[in-house]
Structures are given as C-alpha cells and as structure tokens.
Amino acid sequence: MVATTVHLMRHGEVHNPTGLLYGRLPGYGLSERGRQMADRVADHVRGRDITVLVASPLQRAQETAAPIAAALGLDIMTDERILEAENKFQGLTFGVGDGSLRHPRHWPLLVNPLRPSWGEPYTAQVDRMLAAIRSARDAAGGHEALLVSHQLPIWVARLALTNRRLWHDPRRRQCSLASLTSLEFEDDRFVGLRYSEPAADLLPGASQVAGA
Numbered sequence: 001m002v003a004t005t006v007h008l009m010r011h012g013e014v015h016n017p018t019g020l021l022y023g024r025l026p027g028y029g030l031s032e033r034g035r036q037m038a039d040r041v042a043d044h045v046r047g048r049d050i051t052v053l054v055a056s057p058l059q060r061a062q063e064t065a066a067p068i069a070a071a072l073g074l075d076i077m078t079d080e081r082i083l084e085a086e087n088k089f090q091g092l093t094f095g096v097g098d099g100s101l102r103h104p105r106h107w108p109l110l111v112n113p114l115r116p117s118w119g120e121p122y123t124a125q126v127d128r129m130l131a132a133i134r135s136a137r138d139a140a141g142g143h144e145a146l147l148v149s150h151q152l153p154i155w156v157a158r159l160a161l162t163n164r165r166l167w168h169d170p171r172r173r174q175c176s177l178a179s180l181t182s183l184e185f186e187d188d189r190f191v192g193l194r195y196s197e198p199a200a201d202l203l204p205g206a207s208q209v210a211g212a
Contacts, residue, residue: 001186004137005144007050008154008181011064012037012199013206023087030063033206037178037199042067044198045146050074052136052145056082061148064178068146081132082149086120122156122166129157137185151175161190177206 012034014022022028030038045068053074055065065076116122129149136145155173156166158181175181178199184192197203 002142004141004185006133006137006140006183006185007045007144007146008133008157008183009041009064009146009148010151010154010175010177010179011056011058011060011148012041012178013202014060016207019207021087024058024084027059029059031207033202034060034177035063035067037202038064038067040199040202041178041180042071046071048072049143050140050146051143052140053077053148054079054082054132054136054145055148056080056084056150058084058150061150065148068148079132079135079147081128082147082153083128084150085125085152116167125153125156126160126166129153130160133157133183134188137188154181158193161193176200176203177208178202 011030013031014028014034015031016022016028041064050072051074053065053069053072054077055061057078057080061082062076062078068074069076132147136147139145151173152170155168155175158175159166159168161183174195176197178197180194180196180198182194182196183190184194
C-alpha cells in the first residue's frame with residue numbers, strides 16, 4: 001500500500017479595494033496580509049515530505065505558491081485544471097444594494113442555483129479538479145503534493161470526494177484564505193481528509209470575497 005497526501009490550499013488574501021468579484025481577471029495579486037498568509041503556510045509546511053507543488057495560473061495563486069516553493073526547494077508547476085471557476089458576475093460587485101443584483105438584466109443568471117446558472121457547472125469543476133488531484137497524487141506517490149487553488153473548486157472537489165451534494169450555501173464553505181484541505185489516499189483510494197488553517201490568526205478582518 002502506498003500512502004499519499006494531496007493538500008489543496010486556497011490562496012491568500014487579495015488586494016481588492018473596490019470589492020469586485022475578480023474571478024479570472026488578470027492583475028489581482030496578494031495584499032500585504034495575503035503575503036503574510038503565504039509566508040505562514042510556507043513555515044508550516046517547511047520540512048514536510050512535499051515533492052510536488054502545483055498552482056493555478058492566476059496571479060494570486062502563483063504569488064501564494066512562491067514562498068512555499070522557496071521553503072521546500074521546489075519548482076512551481078502550473079495547472080489550468082485548478083483555475084478559479086468561471087462566473088458571469090466577474091468584474092462586478094455582487095449584492096442587492098449597489099451591486100449587480102439590483103439590475104433586472106442579471107436576474108436570469110440566478111434561475112438555477114443547482115447548476116449554477118451564473119457560471120461554470122459544479123460538475124465541470126469537479127471533473128477538472130479531480131483529474132488534477134489524481135495527476136498530483138500519482139506524481140507524488142508515497143509522498144505529499146500541494147496544489148494552490150481557489151475556494152469554490154476546492155470546496156466542490158471536497159463535496160464530491162465525500163459523496164455530498166454539490167449544491168450548497170456559499171456561506172458554509174469550510175475553506176478559509178490560506179487554508180489546507182489535506183486529502184489522504186491509499187494507493188488510488190481516497191480514505192479521508194483533514195482541514196487546517198495555518199494562518200488562522202490573520203483571518204480576522206481579511207477580505208473574503210465569495211468565489212475567490
């Protein structure tokens with residue numbers, strides 16, 4: 001039996017003073033607090049048996065992975081399969097007051113929260129995330145891999161692996177900034193997970209944009 005761990009890490013806090021849903025837009029890097037979060041996780045995993053480090057191509061994920069790469073002496077591999085979910089509200093503020101929901105032209109996007117109708121289907125996100133997880137697991141076989149991704153793709157992958165429905169309340173996701181969702185495998189069989197927040201002390205006051 002070969003035991004392998006794949007850590008799914010959400011990136012650190014993003015500099016986003018206007019509060020946009022930035023999605024896949026370029027140019028959104030880490031805030032100062034976000035860089036501190038990345039450094040905290042780098043210290044947390046230093047010395048662990050991580051042999052594979054992968055990041056989403058988005059700037060915030062690459063910047064989060066950088067100090068981890070330095071701490072572990074690894075190169076960062078980039079995988080588009082762990083990219084942020086597509087979202088038709090990208091580039092807008094999301095809310096009823098001055099947000100995009102006050103405009104009737106956006107209301108049809110909300111007709112089917114089970115899919116969801118405003119963006120990439122949950123099933124599509126699961127398929128690409130699980131494929132990336134399998135690739136990282138096989139590459140790290142007998143060791144550990146760390147993938148820097150985004151909240152929603154990480155969360156729906158977790159739901160799928162634990163045989164839970166993909167439709168959910170975004171407010172109840174257990175996937176804070178710079179958190180680690182650690183997946184345990186025996187050979188190619190998923191056997192359990194652990195969740196941790198190495199930067200928990202930096203979370204109070206941090207910007208938690210939904211779908212980030």
